[in-house]
Amino acid sequence: MKREPLVLGIETSCDETGIGIVRGTTLLANTIASSMDEHARYGGVVPEVAARAHLEALRPTLEAALAEAGVALNELDAIAVTSGPGLAGALMVGVGAAKALALALGIPLYAVNHLVGHVGADLLHAPDEPEHELELPTVALLVSGGHTSLLLVRDLANDVELLGETIDDAAGEAFDKVARLLGLPYPGGPEIDRAAATGDPNAIRFPRGLTAPKDLARHRDDFSFSGLKTAVARWVEAARDRGDDVSVPDVAASFRESVADVLTAKAIAACQRLEVPRLLLGGGVVANARVRAMAQERADAAGITLRIPPLSLCTDNGAMIAALGARLIAEGHEPSTLTFGADSTLPVTTIQA
């Protein structure tokens, strides 16, 4: 039996220091150190705080991942690292470390695209689980605090197209901002979800960004959450000005409904238009119960197969980066040359830098 490559992946594009180890498509370790708590008092990720935290977390996270996988450094066949998109200063910590580690070990290095990595997460299976194919082509909806992107993936290693993305805030950012408005702590996603559980999603009709016919003409697959965020703020302010009690559960549920509606409607519409009967979700917002449930309902109704990797592989992590690296190796791609840098706006069409 051919031995699959043992790849260590390094991810530092935002606030999670992720080190993953895979053998081919088998997940051996997925270790994450997060600086989320340090950002809480600022209400969002502070790039310099994140970059400092990556540098401190790097070695302990590497050690923990190797221990979890039961792998020695000299067994590794390759290193994969996120070179973009993401926060430049944060990415550079991973890039510097990955280059040096690959050189110290004398093994090849693959610089990969973070967003395509999110899709690569679906390749992985636990050692005691059977392999499953990533069925292609697929539409992928990637939603987090840093990105909101709709991709068409024809070939993970060779052909990924950006259908659309947010033209202002990421969906995760909107959750954080609305949570603050409602006096809920950071990060906002889980808090909104919790508050919304007892709220009425139809209590308030908040706008659905870029869904009007004239917007659809120009931004069919794009997203916008800035107007929604402002609309929620206006509604809350007006209610408070009138001296009304603001029902946090109703506002949270109605806001969440708008986000989930737009995300899933656009993703399903893209599947139908492109005649691609598969939708993959990725990114931390997948943790949102309503987004998941609505995606499932609508996918079922449209005869579309929905795939959602386990949450630990949906949030930013090094295992998905390692998985994409392993796939590139399996498809015979040459390693990256040592000259790549951190590219905060790396396009999804550049799967490997």
Add this chain to the structure above:
Amino acid sequence: MLLAIDTSAGTSVAVVDRDGGILVQLDETDTRRHAEVIGTLIERAMTEAGVVPAQLSGVVAGMGPGPFTGLRVGIAAARAYAFGIGKPVVSLISHDALALDLREPLLVVTDARRREVAWSTYAASDELGLPVRVAGPFLAAPELLQKEVDGYDGYRRWDAATIPAGPFGMLGERLFAAGRRAGPSEPLYLRPPDVTPSAGLKRVS
């Protein structure tokens, strides 16, 4: 033998040997391309020195002061390389690289961006030729440096655009040989992270 990496200004990488001296030193002066050049410089330095990773006994890392984003690239690389070869990191203050074998007092000044400089003062080196830091590293506005440095006129001033990894690596070798301690294990940022604490919520209507 040691691999020495400093990215507190440009990018400088060297391979040094206690007896053989500086075997190779490579520099990239561009202060915005650390991530791009770090790998190539390490690879070339090792090749040109004719040294394989297993021959190294450690990696010297310049801990700054220096502009943060670039500084971190070198520290991350030094730490990862040392981890890869299973050898220690020798963390040193970058300014110390310029204060080896000093015969007269020296004021080292480097760019800290945002209209500030980082500075350190050194007395003449000790009997082993090792740096004797008097003060610093600290930050100052360039025009206030004269006022802030105690005994400014007694120092020769060196405005350094680069920190050479060669002498820096040799400093590591000599500290080790003398049984002296290395420098700080954390980066010398000298400035808290640049954050704008959220100033409450502004009304939108």
